[in-house]
Amino acid sequence: MKVGVITFHSANNYGAILQTWALQKVLKDMGLDAGVINYHPDIIDGLYDPMKLATGWRRIAKKLTLSIKNPVSLKRYKKYKAFNRKHLKLIGDFRTYKQLADAKLNLDAYIVGSDQVWNTDHTDGFDPAYLLSFAEAKKKRISYAASIGKEYFQPRFREDFKEGFKQFTAISVREKSAVNAVQELSGQKVDVVLDPTLLLKKEDYNDIKVPSPIKEPYILVYMIEKNEQVVKLANKLSISLGLPILQRRYIPGFKNQLEPFYTADTGEFLGLMEAAEYVITNSFHGTVFSIIYKKPFISMLHTDTGSRTKDLLEELNLESHMVKAADDFNDFSRFFISEPEKLDERIQKLREKSLDFLKKALE
Numbered sequence: 001m002k003v004g005v006i007t008f009h010s011a012n013n014y015g016a017i018l019q020t021w022a023l024q025k026v027l028k029d030m031g032l033d034a035g036v037i038n039y040h041p042d043i044i045d046g047l048y049d050p051m052k053l054a055t056g057w058r059r060i061a062k063k064l065t066l067s068i069k070n071p072v073s074l075k076r077y078k079k080y081k082a083f084n085r086k087h088l089k090l091i092g093d094f095r096t097y098k099q100l101a102d103a104k105l106n107l108d109a110y111i112v113g114s115d116q117v118w119n120t121d122h123t124d125g126f127d128p129a130y131l132l133s134f135a136e137a138k139k140k141r142i143s144y145a146a147s148i149g150k151e152y153f154q155p156r157f158r159e160d161f162k163e164g165f166k167q168f169t170a171i172s173v174r175e176k177s178a179v180n181a182v183q184e185l186s187g188q189k190v191d192v193v194l195d196p197t198l199l200l201k202k203e204d205y206n207d208i209k210v211p212s213p214i215k216e217p218y219i220l221v222y223m224i225e226k227n228e229q230v231v232k233l234a235n236k237l238s239i240s241l242g243l244p245i246l247q248r249r250y251i252p253g254f255k256n257q258l259e260p261f262y263t264a265d266t267g268e269f270l271g272l273m274e275a276a277e278y279v280i281t282n283s284f285h286g287t288v289f290s291i292i293y294k295k296p297f298i299s300m301l302h303t304d305t306g307s308r309t310k311d312l313l314e315e316l317n318l319e320s321h322m323v324k325a326a327d328d329f330n331d332f333s334r335f336f337i338s339e340p341e342k343l344d345e346r347i348q349k350l351r352e353k354s355l356d357f358l359k360k361a362l363e
Contacts, residue, residue: 003111018266037110038090092105205292218243223251235254287321315346
């Protein structure tokens with residue numbers, strides 16, 4: 001059975017790539033011929049391409065300039081692309097919806113998700129690719145852990161989504177907050193499932209993980225949204241424990257910093273996460289991998305996407321790991337995961353429910 005996944009795989013951030021790889025692996029482990037439909041519209045690529053989507057001689061000139069003035073950004077971009085080419089089975093190469101629709105991939109099933117594939121702010125309006133409108137008639141169309149990024153669809157796109165949902169075989173979302181909005185437009189039962197990264201166990205990531213080269217203990221700070229409270233708490237912990245801080249890119253204000261891991265690819269990020277003594281993050285996937293690797297962690301919610309982190313921590317009875325402000329943190333034990341065996345049982349129960357949704361949808 002040939003299955004294609006469409007998501008934001010070309011977004012150069014760890015969470016986007018890890019959820020893509022994880023879903024591909026889960027499908028392959030089911031015995032399916034699974035790959036990632038290589039749809040990478042300019043609205044996504046333009047956010048991460050240091051050459052700003054230039055082509056021809058202009059791209060060559062910009063690359064040469066970057067190699068002199070900002071070689072770090074060019075190195076980072078190349079490593080992300082190399083990781084995707086090596087670890088994702090990419091199907092085709094499509095920059096526009098027309099190219100995708102004309103390709104006639106003729107797969108047995110099409111899956112959209114995870115990530116905020118239905119957030120029209122990210123896709124620059126309604127993009128029928130993420131409603132699988134390019135799929136051939138009578139083929140399975142499934143959403144797995146798709147997200148709107150909010151609790152509603154923008155009014156001007158409601159009819160587009162309503163029409164798109166008519167062809168879906170099965171629908172699932174990532175956040176409980178999206179269920180009502182999707183059920184209203186689709187008229188179908190909508191399941192809530194785990195992010196693909198949580199469908200796998202720690203050992204499964206050994207396929208792509210690169211061991212950390214840092215031998216001394218450190219505090220990993222994975223900050224997606226700049227937040228002074230994260231900086232304050234990290235410094236507080238660093239001073240009290242005498243441990244240096246490792247973070248993604250240099251930001252003034254952190255004390256006792258190691259060289260940032262800005263050019264680390266996705267596998268290297270996993271190694272750094274696994275080797276950390278403590279983790280402070282405001283990233284959803286930073287929280288997820290703290291849980292997977294059983295790291296002592298604190299999660300300070302992201303302004304825009306914190307609700308999904310909150311939902312996950314409440315579902316797993318890990319609410320104590322949420323901190324809003326550095327001054328609210330006065331109990332060091334909040335870092336530690338108590339009763340890890342019971343946590344594994346809760347995750348396994350949710351994992352089985354999510355995998356059951358996928359299996360039934362693909363039958």
